[in-house]
Amino acid sequence: MAKPSVPDPIMQEAMNYACGSGADCDSIQPGGPCFQPDTVFAHASYAFNSYWQRTKSAGGSCSFGGTAILVTVDPSEYSITSTPCPVLQ
Template sequence: MDYACGSGAECGSIQPSGACYTPDTVLAHASYAFNSYWQMTKAAGGTCDFGGTATIVTRDPSK
């Protein structure tokens, strides 16, 4: 998360006063940060594996 948020991902929403703070879990916040980073960098060839800690999915895995 530090890498994604420090590299331009929009992470204000997962801060305590942010709209996406809840649920307050590492999993939820990492998912948000990784997705934000990916959305900002994919057109320029950015990757989204974060050293094997993330993967691209086509449907919501929580359902």
């Protein structure tokens, strides 16, 4: 997931990399099921997870230049939205 202390412009750059390098970012586009909450942090967390799930078997990295952290608990379970976006499996 995205590291909360990273400034939005840097997070956006890392998210752009993830989305352009294998992550499925359709769900975080306007109208997508994971667009809300509409924050760089939430969208980057989704993109980073998507990238990791799709590339880990081929040796994909998951730090995104220090903008991401590994978590052991599904953060969507603690979402403040009424319908949390599921973490990709």
